[in-house]
Amino acid sequence: MRAFSLERASDPQQAAKSAASHENSKFIAGGTNLIDLMKLEIETPTHLVDVTQLGLDKIEETDEGGLRIGTLVSNTDLAADDRVRRDYPVLTRALVAGATGQLRNKATTGGNFLQRTRCPYFYDTNMPCNKRNPGSGCAAIGGYSRQLAVIGGSDHCIATHPSDMAVAMRVLDAELETVDPDGKTRSIAVDDLYRLPGDTPEKETNLKPGEVITAVTLPKPVGGKQIYYKVRDRSSYAFALVSVAAIVQPDGTGRVALGGVAPKPWRDEEAEKALPQGAGAVMDTLLADANPTDDNEFKVPLAKRTLAAVLQEAGN
Amino acid sequence: MSKEKMFEINRRDLMIVGAATAASTGLPATAYAEATPEAVVKPDDLASLDDTLKSTVSFTVNGEKHELSVDNRTTLLDALRERMQLTGTKKGCDHGQCGACTITVNGRRINSCLTLAALHDGDEIVTIEGLGQPDNLHPMQAAFIEHDGYQCGYCTPGQICSAKETLEEIKAGIPSNVTKDLSGPIEATDDEIRERMSGNICRCGAYSNILAAINDVKGQNA
Amino acid sequence: MRFDKPAGDSVLADTKVIGKPVHRVDGPLKTTGTAPYAYERHDVAANQLVGWPVGAAIAKGKLKSVGTKKAEAAPGVVAVLTTLQFDRLPLSQWNTANLFGGDQIEHYHQAVALVVAETLETARAGAAMLEFDYAPDTEASFDLSKTAPTGDEQPLSDVGNFEKAYADAPVTIDVNYTTPAESHAMMEPHASIAAWDGDEVTLWTSNQMIQWDKMALATTLKTTPDKVRIDSPYIGGGFGSKLFLRADAVLAALGAKRTGKPVKVQLPRPMIFNNTTHRGLTEQHLKIGATQDGKIVAISHENKSNALPGGSSEKAPAPTQHFYATDNLYCINRTAEMHLPESNAMRAPGEASGLMALEAAMDELAEKLDMDPVELRIMNDAKVDPSNPNKTFSRRHFVECLRTGADRFGWSKRNRKPGDTREGAWLIGHGVAGAYRGAPAQASGAEVAIRPDGGVVVRTDMTDIGTGSYTILAQTAAEMLGVPVERVRVELGDSRYPVSSGSGGQFGAVSSTAGVYAACVALRKKIADELGKKHDDLTFADGAVHAGGSTTELKKLTRGGRELSAIDTMHFGDFRSEKYVVSTFGAHFIEARVHSLTGEVRLNRMLAVCDAGRILNPITARSQVIGAMTMGAGAALLEEMAVDHDRGFFVNHDLAGYEVPVHLDIPHQEVVFLDVLDPVSTPLKAKGVGELGICGVAAAIANAVNNATGIRVRDYPITLDKIVGKLPTI
Ligand SMILES: Cc1cc2nc3c(=O)[nH]c(=O)nc-3n(C[C@H](O)[C@H](O)[C@H](O)COP(=O)(O)OP(=O)(O)OC[C@H]3O[C@@H](n4cnc5c(N)ncnc54)[C@H](O)[C@@H]3O)c2cc1C
Numbered sequence A: 001m002r003a004f005s006l007e008r009a010s011d012p013q014q015a016a017k018s019a020a021s022h023e024n025s026k027f028i029a030g031g032t033n034l035i036d037l038m039k040l041e042i043e044t045p046t047h048l049v050d051v052t053q054l055g056l057d058k059i060e061e062t063d064e065g066g067l068r069i070g071t072l073v074s075n076t077d078l079a080a081d082d083r084v085r086r087d088y089p090v091l092t093r094a095l096v097a098g099a100t101g102q103l104r105n106k107a108t109t110g111g112n113f114l115q116r117t118r119c120p121y122f123y124d125t126n127m128p129c130n131k132r133n134p135g136s137g138c139a140a141i142g143g144y145s146r147q148l149a150v151i152g153g154s155d156h157c158i159a160t161h162p163s164d165m166a167v168a169m170r171v172l173d174a175e176l177e178t179v180d181p182d183g184k185t186r187s188i189a190v191d192d193l194y195r196l197p198g199d200t201p202e203k204e205t206n207l208k209p210g211e212v213i214t215a216v217t218l219p220k221p222v223g224g225k226q227i228y229y230k231v232r233d234r235s236s237y238a239f240a241l242v243s244v245a246a247i248v249q250p251d252g253t254g255r256v257a258l259g260g261v262a263p264k265p266w267r268d269e270e271a272e273k274a275l276p277q278g279a280g281a282v283m284d285t286l287l288a289d290a291n292p293t294d295d296n297e298f299k300v301p302l303a304k305r306t307l308a309a310v311l312q313e314a315g316n
Numbered sequence B: 001m002s003k004e005k006m007f008e009i010n011r012r013d014l015m016i017v018g019a020a021t022a023a024s025t026g027l028p029a030t031a032y033a034e035a036t037p038e039a040v041v042k043p044d045d046l047a048s049l050d051d052t053l054k055s056t057v058s059f060t061v062n063g064e065k066h067e068l069s070v071d072n073r074t075t076l077l078d079a080l081r082e083r084m085q086l087t088g089t090k091k092g093c094d095h096g097q098c099g100a101c102t103i104t105v106n107g108r109r110i111n112s113c114l115t116l117a118a119l120h121d122g123d124e125i126v127t128i129e130g131l132g133q134p135d136n137l138h139p140m141q142a143a144f145i146e147h148d149g150y151q152c153g154y155c156t157p158g159q160i161c162s163a164k165e166t167l168e169e170i171k172a173g174i175p176s177n178v179t180k181d182l183s184g185p186i187e188a189t190d191d192e193i194r195e196r197m198s199g200n201i202c203r204c205g206a207y208s209n210i211l212a213a214i215n216d217v218k219g220q221n222a
Numbered sequence C: 001m002r003f004d005k006p007a008g009d010s011v012l013a014d015t016k017v018i019g020k021p022v023h024r025v026d027g028p029l030k031t032t033g034t035a036p037y038a039y040e041r042h043d044v045a046a047n048q049l050v051g052w053p054v055g056a057a058i059a060k061g062k063l064k065s066v067g068t069k070k071a072e073a074a075p076g077v078v079a080v081l082t083t084l085q086f087d088r089l090p091l092s093q094w095n096t097a098n099l100f101g102g103d104q105i106e107h108y109h110q111a112v113a114l115v116v117a118e119t120l121e122t123a124r125a126g127a128a129m130l131e132f133d134y135a136p137d138t139e140a141s142f143d144l145s146k147t148a149p150t151g152d153e154q155p156l157s158d159v160g161n162f163e164k165a166y167a168d169a170p171v172t173i174d175v176n177y178t179t180p181a182e183s184h185a186m187m188e189p190h191a192s193i194a195a196w197d198g199d200e201v202t203l204w205t206s207n208q209m210i211q212w213d214k215m216a217l218a219t220t221l222k223t224t225p226d227k228v229r230i231d232s233p234y235i236g237g238g239f240g241s242k243l244f245l246r247a248d249a250v251l252a253a254l255g256a257k258r259t260g261k262p263v264k265v266q267l268p269r270p271m272i273f274n275n276t277t278h279r280g281l282t283e284q285h286l287k288i289g290a291t292q293d294g295k296i297v298a299i300s301h302e303n304k305s306n307a308l309p310g311g312s313s314e315k316a317p318a319p320t321q322h323f324y325a326t327d328n329l330y331c332i333n334r335t336a337e338m339h340l341p342e343s344n345a346m347r348a349p350g351e352a353s354g355l356m357a358l359e360a361a362m363d364e365l366a367e368k369l370d371m372d373p374v375e376l377r378i379m380n381d382a383k384v385d386p387s388n389p390n391k392t393f394s395r396r397h398f399v400e401c402l403r404t405g406a407d408r409f410g411w412s413k414r415n416r417k418p419g420d421t422r423e424g425a426w427l428i429g430h431g432v433a434g435a436y437r438g439a440p441a442q443a444s445g446a447e448v449a450i451r452p453d454g455g456v457v458v459r460t461d462m463t464d465i466g467t468g469s470y471t472i473l474a475q476t477a478a479e480m481l482g483v484p485v486e487r488v489r490v491e492l493g494d495s496r497y498p499v500s501s502g503s504g505g506q507f508g509a510v511s512s513t514a515g516v517y518a519a520c521v522a523l524r525k526k527i528a529d530e531l532g533k534k535h536d537d538l539t540f541a542d543g544a545v546h547a548g549g550s551t552t553e554l555k556k557l558t559r560g561g562r563e564l565s566a567i568d569t570m571h572f573g574d575f576r577s578e579k580y581v582v583s584t585f586g587a588h589f590i591e592a593r594v595h596s597l598t599g600e601v602r603l604n605r606m607l608a609v610c611d612a613g614r615i616l617n618p619i620t621a622r623s624q625v626i627g628a629m630t631m632g633a634g635a636a637l638l639e640e641m642a643v644d645h646d647r648g649f650f651v652n653h654d655l656a657g658y659e660v661p662v663h664l665d666i667p668h669q670e671v672v673f674l675d676v677l678d679p680v681s682t683p684l685k686a687k688g689v690g691e692l693g694i695c696g697v698a699a700a701i702a703n704a705v706n707n708a709t710g711i712r713v714r715d716y717p718i719t720l721d722k723i724v725g726k727l728p729t730i
């Protein structure tokens, strides 16, 4: 881990400014991803801006009848919030499917969105990896790629985004609120937050330098049966091989987003129109462009079957 | 059991403060005693680090107030183990992947390896040393002995800290991945306990016995 | 003392302490975080520096240069050691892969540098500043399926005429199984603190085999064993990974020598998987021939497994040599020399992997015969050693294990038709497997002394790796000297103490208790001499010696504040192996469920029945078995070190990537110990149990999965990707 200076920001714009004015800076929230990566010299900031004292740790109701979740609300508190449990249960389910009790106590909402891939080659600095070291190549393509993306990747990178929470946020049409160094705020839909790797896999989000996440808003509740099904080898404390976040309405229509298969939560509003026709119909469109490796081709049928399991559960 | 071979340090005497008043008692003559204040409080390299690269932080550990000047890079785990010599908290992986370093901060269990000591100003920290001592065991520690909830012992402090918080979290109604009904109170079923303890790996595989220990304490509390 | 013939009936017939459920004597320390493990021994040496090791970035080739300037100038850095500054360090008989020194890279993450600094933070930062220039060697072999064996192997067993008997057999199976590389993944990383005093070095370390470690370190440091002291009182798990000298110890010693100060080194977790040893991969080919009614007439078990050149591989056919009766048996293990890290012993080496194949193949045979798999095993129970019909088993209660287990488990209610039992979305299956593990014993010594206060102290270089050595040795001395367990202090893991068996190969408990027994007998004889009595006339009880009406308190036997002490070593005579096969047996029963859509496999319950002689302490023995069952569940369902066939390393080299079982993976577990003694094994009539527990578990799970789904996965681990495509379509 490189030596770094540490600054405790007291308001979001100041945090953004400070981050923007240091060449090699990072925000630190829960630290559960950043410190892991810093120990391995995958992240090498020389200035850290601590955003934990910004007071952004509340969950409030919005005028639109939704919820506004401060970026510092911990994964535990978000999952346990009565309103979330009642109106957005898929979010609670996704959160508690991720990591562990200890990690969720520390992990924050904003940090969870911005956690980086668990690609094993990304994690080993001896290996070529375009995401970590642009232009060095991708060891995962042709290497061990069981965990990695079957869709949305490129010839440069096939990493998946590991977050469970983000998949539920995507299916709930959540939006992020940010502040930039000039004090300008904007809101960004989850789908617009993440970029596909293309030939610049190191650029993972559309956030601008210094732009700080302040909150996430959830629109008015949409009801329906809300299910998060996470498939993994180990029954707990493991990242998803495939996960399905779904909201199924009584008439059979609904929404579906996938985790574990792509560089970002994978959802296609067109594809999910086929939900009343069943899992196969949705997946045939949603994963039509899948381009898996030998190691991970099982994810394509698995995604379909997992959605089938979700629909079965929703049906009873 | 060899008493001589135990490092019997009186934790309450091990105050880590700026002045060289820290002293430990009960150390064998050949050990660290003289060197402790110097070596613990002010490693040479801290002096060589730019002021912007270190921080002064004060927090309480097991009820005792501590003030510490730390390299910004120091994790809370290393501050405990290396600086304060509270070695009950274990380092199994240093990357949040095993749970051996579990402690509680402000009443919540966390992995102390993935947080910086410098970010814990004003916090209340409880480690295994704060739960109980060999002659004054916490009920969870006693239950682990009774049910043989360990073998090599290395994950054990983390398991015990987690076990205690697991029961608290269930009581507080915090849901888990196996909670069936999100709207009602949560029952401390075997699966609830297993799921919540899944962040603490025990390679010796004492899980069944750990479950028995936790159920025992659960019964005592009921 | 020599153990030259089976123990008589009267030896330890009615025990008061041995065999009783005594709680771990080290429990209060372990549960309060006060048991001192290697890396945290701040008390043993002042002014410790921290060493951060660096592993090679390539699997094979040459290290051309290391740029050290930046690191040397970094704050806090005291010294930089690189492998190029040393000649290749000599290795003892126990090591294969280079530990340090020289420019040759033999496997990924081989230690190539150590940065010693004032603090962990500065050492780690310094390590990242080193600049390495490698010349990789492309002539390397990383893919077992593409690597031919060396070709000079002799069969392990070759009895009768396998080829003919198999060709004539009316019912045959011919199946291939593979098992992946596995990592011990003990919770405490390898760690050592080293300090020099003149030309003598002390290592506070974490090692299972103190004497081997001492000898090996002396060889590697080019000194003599008398200059080396090893101390390892608490070991945070080993499972074979800490049997041998490893880089942490060598680097700590070299770093301490260089800096003139104590240096401590812990292997970073992501370095352990490739730097240290692993259980080798196997490709197993099993052919079994049987009569229509299920009598086995021919077995062939061939295996290929990886090793570094000159190293040893995973001897998977080992259990088949002795398990089932057959007149025609062929077992061979072939080693493929490869350039993956060093393969070496992990819990039940050979047997654990071999039974993953053999016991699943037995299930396949039962299916083919349309026989109950429990009955098939019972029918083919061996009465004499199939590899050497002149030898018998010292004790063998395999059939009883199967029958007891079947009874407890409710086996008779099992639905034999695969894929036919459902609970909601889950398919339910039941599986059984047999367990076999040799029960070796090794010479083991101890000192036992009466202290001036009448308490007893046991000293031996034996280790407790979670196995319960502290407790069972205290029990042994308490039994022999008639004192309560609380009055016995046990000191372990110090090379200044008498040489013991150490902990490995499930010989630790039986050997070290026999060693303490021998030392106690020696002490009793000494006491008899002091009292002028005959040894046989003495009884030890209630903290005193009783002989012919007179009673002497133990503390009265000591003089001048000194201990009354005796040292002895138990040596095991050849009769054990010449006349007998001394082994342990067991049966595992599993209920598993498989999700009918996703293929996820989860366990509902596990049962083990063990035949392991006298159980020295049912609490610690049970813990060994449930722990081994847990590790077996990992082997069945989760554990695989994935090989990158181009780059030649284990890719998933951390505890997030290499998945071992977590709490929620493990269901209710039940363990039954048969109440049996084995007088051929040791005077305590005990046999090891810690490795028996893992043997057969994975196959029982595989068989349960097959029963649940009708799908037979022959490539471990049984992950859902191997199932999901074969489940009924939706
Ligand atoms: C062993 C292990 C297992 C895990 N398993 C799972 C799992 O199964 N599922 C899952 O979803 N997650 C899992 N996680 C990941 C965990 O959820 C994330 O580490 C966590 O959510 C990150 O949150 P944090 O607050 O700690 O982020 P930090 O580590 O503090 O930050 C992460 C990133 O977000 C940036 N950031 C943080 N806050 C802001 C802000 N307000 N504005 C702008 N940028 C910001 C930081 O600069 C950094 O780049 C696991 C983690 C570990 C270590």
Ligand code: SF4
Binding pocket: A117, A119, A120, A121, A122, A128, A129, A130, A131, A132, A137, A138, A139, A140, A141, A148, A156, A157, A158, A159, A201
């Ligand atoms: S998949 Fe992406 S993250 Fe993984 S090695 Fe390739 S470029 Fe790096």
